[in-house]
Amino acid sequence: MSTPTTSFGREAAGAIARSKNEPAWLVAQREEAGELSARLGLPKPEKLPLTRWTLDHYGSNRPGQPVASAADLPAPIAALLPENSGSLIVQHNSSVVYAKLSEELKAQGVILSSLEDAVRNHEELFRKHFMTAYAKDEHKLSAVHGALWNGGVFLYVPKNVVIEEPIQALLFADDAEATFMPHVLVVAETNSRVSFVEQLASGLANATGTLLHNSAVEVFAKAGAVVQYAAVHQMDSSAIDIAYRRAVLDNDSRVEWIIGDLHNGNAITDTKSVLKGNGSTSDSKIISIGTGNQRMSLTTQAVHFGRSTESDMITRAVMKEEATAIINGITKIEKGATKANGQQTEKVLMLSPKARGDANPILLIDEDDVKAGHAASVGQVNADQVYYLMSRGISRKEAERLIIHGFLDPVVSEIPLEGLREQLHRILERKLG
Structure with a gap:
């Protein structure tokens, strides 16, 4: 069911809930949330003008x-x-x-x-x-x-x-x-x-x-x-x-x-x-x-x-x-x-x-x-660390890459799935170029 950005509110939220045969209490909860969405303001993260973001494109049930x-x-x-x-x-x-x-x-x-x-x-x-x-x-x-x-x-x-x-x-x-x-x-x-x-x-x-x-x-x-x-x-x-x-x-x-x-x-x-x-x-x-x-x-x-x-x-x-x-x-x-x-x-x-x-x-x-x-x-990136690695025969680009990966590793190493850790490394390589 489509949820047009110009008219979304209590009625549209209730219609979605009823189309899924949800219990009456959940229909009412969705309706209340729909009503709130029509009158509440966006959060206000510091220095980020969210009004410029496309945050009212809710899509439809696919x-x-x-x-x-x-x-x-x-x-x-x-x-x-x-x-x-x-x-x-x-x-x-x-x-x-x-x-x-x-x-x-x-x-x-x-x-x-x-x-x-x-x-x-x-x-x-x-x-x-x-x-x-x-x-x-x-x-x-x-x-x-x-x-x-x-x-x-x-x-x-x-x-x-x-x-x-x-x-x-x-x-x-x-x-x-x-x-x-x-x-x-x-x-x-x-x-x-x-x-x-x-x-x-x-x-x-x-x-x-x-x-x-x-x-x-x-x-x-x-x-x-x-x-x-x-x-x-x-x-x-x-x-x-x-x-x-x-x-x-x-x-x-x-x-x-x-x-x-x-x-x-x-x-x-x-x-x-x-x-x-x-x-x-x-x-x-x-x-x-x-x-x-x-x-x-x-x-x-x-x-x-x-x-x-x-x-x-x-x-x-x-x-x-x-x-x-x-x-x-x-x-x-x-x-x-x-x-x-x-x-x-x-x-x-x-x-x-x-x-x-x-x-x-x-x-x-x-x-x-x-x-x-x-x-x-x-x-x-710490220049002394780069210099140290370069003094060991490592290129500047590779030295910076190693330092960045070391900077992020305390989190990456904690991922509890080996396959996902490997995938995360690939994502990092791609994003860091």
Whole structure:
């Protein structure tokens, strides 16, 4: 169903929900989000005039063709899958087309499905968590997502279940006219453990329009749970990447974010951990490479509510040509979060005099008995390091390449899939030229 940009609102959102035979409460939720989208303003990232971006091209419902096995997936999608795909879910344009979960994990109560299937088959779990960490009334983009989300991923890990192999999701678009707004919902129960790997890609080489990817991730780690969430985003320059990620942590739980924001077009990403429980911890590692005339806003946040909570945030970006990135690190320690420890580091390498990278570390502290610190740097490749490598017979170009890869390696090496790590290296080589 088409969603024209001039008239989208409550009525259009409700019509979409009813066309999918969704329950009345979800129809009402989409309608409310549609109404909000018509009156809320866009977020206001520093120094990025979003009114110039094509953010009102919502597309229409263009579902992919469901397949029975990974071997039947379209060639461009199959080419992105690691050799051993294991547990896997694939979204093609506006719908999930394939999902596979081992019988062993099913027997332990693990659930892996599209979010749309979760509405029908696991309504109570879905309704309890969906869009509670990322609210539809935050701004216009969140409201649009709340009204139009499609496909998506629902992963549920029961109490005490430890999943050894990563669960994988591939989100792929090759139709610029498709509504492409996946939502990933991960619920890890008490003392469970899971690694989740999200890969976002596109095949829009001949597209004339702008694809809007407006996505959200919500992770709920219950007491003692550990969730590792890795994501690699790389779409064509004609696409816009909007990615809001949220994690809510209970007592003694942990989330690890490993993010490669390597999209080729304009992007807004916001990765936030809410350390609600005592003793909870968050570790965020994020890399990005800007090329051409890209405009990016990359924000990482940690909000401490619980006592003895710890957060560490590392962002490293490389900027080429005329690319611009605004990199924000925000550590917030609320009143009562005694013994909290929040640390952050933002580093930007500039490879061109016309490139720009702003690193903005922000500490907001409302409690005395805490530790907090930040470091930020923006500069060029270290000349002494280049000279040292050249003195060992390495060319200047190769020396700079080695230094840049070393600069990014603390994140790349953490990707929990060998095949995806290799693919990430290829992306880096291509973007760094």
